[in-house]
Amino acid sequence: MTSATSPRTTSTQDTPSGDNPTPDATSWDTARLTGQSRSLRTGAVGGRVRRGAGRGRPRLFTSYAADSALLDTPAKRWWTLAVVLLALIVPFWLTRDLTHLLSVTLVMAISGIGLNLLTGYAGQISLGHPFFMAVGAYTGAVVSGVPGSIVIGWELDLSLALLLSAIVPGIIGLVVAPLATRVRGLYLAVLTLGLLMLGEQVFKQWAAVTGGSGVGRAGAVPVLFGNDLTGTYAVGPLLIAPHVSLYLVCLVLLVVLAVAARNLARSRSGRAFAAVRDRDIAAEIMGVNLLRTKTLAFVLSSAYAGVAGCLYAILIGRVAPEQWNILMAISLLAIVVIGGVSTITGTLIGAAFVVLLPRVLEWVAPWLPFVSTGSGGLITIFQLQSMLFGALIVLFLILEPRGLFGLWHRVRTYFTAWPFSY
């Protein structure tokens, strides 16, 4: 998708070739070799192609900008539009609990994108992602939550809470990052696990913020820009119920953050992430600043997790310190791995898969003879669901390392290349 060597281009290449003043050839070459060039000119033709040439050939790119565009084929543009429109209207004809479930999906997708930036793109294994979600959740709860008998809350606006729930975990990520840059690979995985354990202890003890062990506290109160989202609003003919408005807030945030993440992945920093993931010493020799890249990955990932945590606490209603445990870390890893490592679209699919799977299993359980709803029988729904998680992680990693996105990619390639299967 992204080219590893070419710098981003400006629009100069789109001008007809005749108008270009030909620059001095030698200065051009040095400029390109040193990576100083702001534009890339590919020979005398410049890049202008007949308008009709691309018709029926969706993958014919006539400029570098088109080749590295966010949505590079018409099909992608139309599908993205369709999916976003569908996502906008879907809560108006779904039941309340399904909308709620979709909101949780969106939130887990935000968190999953954060983890994917760190683990998928930059290759730093982290089992401590729920810790940063928790920090975001409690930041949000303190900033715009209601004060209780022991817990503190400032009752400020949700926009401020969301902002701070990105900044505070980001700062903690910044503090942790130097540790993470010293320690590599599996040592890092265990180190982040330690972060999770230490965090749980702190959250259990710091009752003024978290409500204490086993009790927990409510998330932030959703008052966004002065509008209380717990009330029903009428916009024209539409009635927006509280759960719908929360869903829409999550959706907008997800779209913004997902596009930001994809743009980051296409940028200089994103390529640095990939270089560090593939071989960090080689990347360093090529001039990638290892410390800065890993720190950026950690900070961004923590900030994403924080926003997701704040929204998660609002949606779930009440969060206890025990909830941010290793099982949640595994679920998040499952989202990344099952969806597709280092793809944003894959993370969205993965989040939908992981969050909606229990509900789907509930629907099909009556037809599965070995599943029981009580304590008897061979296996309960909950156990089947956890087991499927584990099995899917194992199966995907062995059979299709690119995850659900890879499966979708295969299907797409099959139709694009039809009738030639290779």
Added chain:
Amino acid sequence: MGTVATALISGLGDGAVYALIAVSFVVIFRATGVLNFAQPGLLILGTYFTSVLAVDRGLPFWVAVVLAVLVVAVISVGIERVAIRPMVGRPIFATALVTVGLFTILLVLAFRLFAARARTINDPWQLDQTCLIQGDPVCSVVLSHSDAGKIAVTAVVLTALGLWLSRSRVGLAMRATALDQEAAMAQGINVGRMFSLAWAVGGGLAALGGVLLAANGSVVQANDALFALVALPALILGGIDSFRGAVIGGLAIGLLSGLVRAYQPIHAPWLGPNFENVAPYLVMILVLLIRPYGLFGTKEVQRV
């Protein structure tokens, strides 16, 4: 004085078990390069099978333990063949994630097998204690038999393992595999069989560790599997690929948590209950800051 000694003895008992579990991680890591996060699942299965054989079937304790260790070793070999062997040559990150998936499966299996009940194992030590130094009103230094048993069993098993690795032909082959798989293969060593063997030993050690953890007269439930994670700081502290590091790390973590358990509630109650489960991670993080590859771990030679 008496409190310190008692805390140290019980810490040493726990530390012996941590050392055993940490060594089980190291055996697998050395041979196959996999940090096996599924080890807690194997540990709890070992405890479960011991409980079934010893309590439900009424076998003698040590026979039940040996049988359970063998069963878990077989399961472990099966896991290696089915899930780990296809991952040869893939990034360590991916393989570690596979074991995380296996961890989930084994944990559910354990919950299913335990069926939300707490079980016991017919351990030979129960809650028996010996008074080492008699204090004035009560006993001053207490040695519980289970701690002595843990230390003794660990010492015997680890010594046997060390001798086997250093003296036997198979041990030599295993060390060769750990050193360089391709060179070992070129010398006619069946590397696949060594992988299976390492997983069998690792799984068996984990099962034994589970049995020893449970062998203090208390009840066991599926959630106890997570105790195996306490061995992770011990492992990282010592260095992921060092047997000596695993043993020393395990003992150090055991002593540390013993002391913390004895003194932290009195001197630093604000750190909260169960702080002894967290303290090892704190120490691990501090050590990693100074030595990123643990105390005895091999410093990775990095080249492009």
